[in-house]
Amino acid sequence: MRLAYTVTPSGCHEAMKRPGNRGYPQVFSHGTMMNAHRAVWIDAHGPLAPGIVVRHKCDNKRCIRLDHLEPGTHADNMRDAVERGRVVRGEKTASARLTAAQVLEIRKSTERQVALAARYGVNQATISLLRSGRTWSHLNSLVPPAQAANTGRPRTALRSGVTITHVGRPSPRVLAAGVRVVVRKEKAR
Numbered sequence: 415m416r417l418a419y420t421v422t423p424s425g426c427h428e429a430m431k432r433p434g435n436r437g438y439p440q441v442f443s444h445g446t447m448m449n450a451h452r453a454v455w456i457d458a459h460g461p462l463a464p465g466i467v468v469r470h471k472c473d474n475k476r477c478i479r480l481d482h483l484e485p486g487t488h489a490d491n492m493r494d495a496v497e498r499g500r501v502v503r504g505e506k507t508a509s510a511r512l513t514a515a516q517v518l519e520i521r522k523s524t525e526r527q528v529a530l531a532a533r534y535g536v537n538q539a540t541i542s543l544l545r546s547g548r549t550w551s552h553l554n555s556l557v558p559p560a561q562a563a564n565t566g567r568p569r570t571a572l573r574s575g576v577t578i579t580h581v582g583r584p585s586p587r588v589l590a591a592g593v594r595v596v597v598r599k600e601k602a603r
């Protein structure tokens with residue numbers, strides 16, 4: 415297989431292909447689309463046993479240099495990712511603007527999202543996600559994520575028995591549809 419690449423200062427051969435599939439350049443090889451580094455490995459060493467992946471010793475997903483590659487398992491990859499700091503959590507993530515302490519404060523607070531968002535300088539979605547435990551989930555054992563009851567949002571019970579949670583008032587369209595809307599404010603825990 416011939417594949418154009420550029421050489422980086424660290425000696426990696428980066429395939430000049432648009433990265434697809436989670437940052438791995440793709441090529442058509444052996445009758446199918448596959449990650450370029452995997453195709454290069456198979457070309458040189460033959461087929462891989464089931465469950466075996468081709469790993470980057472250099473941690474560069476675009477690299478196709480044979481001696482930067484080695485076979486291994488997915489578990490090896492995950493262990494490496496943690497050791498090399500590619501898997502980070504909470505305030506160590508690049509996008510984090512809150513500290514763990516602030517997240518705990520927010521989860522304990524009964525204030526409305528809009529007020530918290532303004533105070534902490536983040537958007538409301540950030541508050542919503544961390545309150546519900548979808549982000550900062552590693553803190554869930556310290557302060558359990560909020561239930562809809564204490565997020566300060568009104569909850570709307572529909573005739574059908576379905577409860578919807580929404581931000582703000584029911585839309586005119588919902589009201590016009592003749593849906594009986596019951597807005598309850600529940601006590602914070």
Ligand SMILES: [Zn+2]
Nearest residue numbers: 426472477482
């Ligand atoms: Zn490399």
